[in-house]
Amino acid sequence: MRNYGPIDDFTVIELYSDVQVNRDNVEYYRGLAERKLLINRCGDCGTWIYPHRPICPECWSWNIKAEEVSGLGSVFMWTTLMQQRSPSAPHEPVPVAAVDFAEQKGLRYLSRIVNCRPEDIYHDMPVQLTWIEIGNLEWPAFEPISDSGRGGTR
Ligand SMILES: [Zn+2]
Known part of the structure; x- marks a missing residue:
């Protein structure tokens, strides 16, 4: 990193x-x-x-x-964009969500959802902040909080 x-x-x-x-x-x-x-x-x-x-x-x-912020929140709404990295590459699903931060009702942030299949995302799904690399920079993304990972992984 x-x-x-x-x-x-x-x-x-x-x-x-x-x-x-x-x-x-x-x-x-x-x-x-x-x-x-x-x-x-x-x-x-x-x-x-x-x-x-x-x-x-x-x-x-x-x-x-x-x-x-704590990085904890829940999925308010989401959609799946289809991305193609080159003309010959397959389309890849990229889930994007409006995440409500735990800090304040309605404090909403648009970001990617990672480490989760698009079909497994649901309204109010608890998520936590993680980071993904795009274009040589790290950007916030969110991943589901699993029962074993609850309380944070860092
Ligand atoms: Zn004020």
Whole structure:
């Protein structure tokens, strides 16, 4: 696994050149580069805020800081995309889900579901954060929490 350590804004912008890194999401991307899933949170009322916004939707505070989430959640809804890596390759199913974080009702994050057959995914399925490599970068994904793996594997 890659370990960048603390990285500066310039490096974050360079690593994630496909997205527009800005004031509201820079900590999120810095977190990804450090293999941490950070979500902005209001420093005054504690509301988690995602998608990224500069102001708290609950109390209108500008005191927003990124905090690491537990990575625990459940599948709210999902779909399966079919991906073909080259014209001669077979189509591969890629399950994508809106995951509700355990931290807050309605705090929802779009991500891949891995280590699970698409037909085994169900509404409210408990999931936990894991990481997958795409394009030389690591990205958050979610996997089912099995009874033996409950409580985390790290
Ligand atoms: Zn607030």
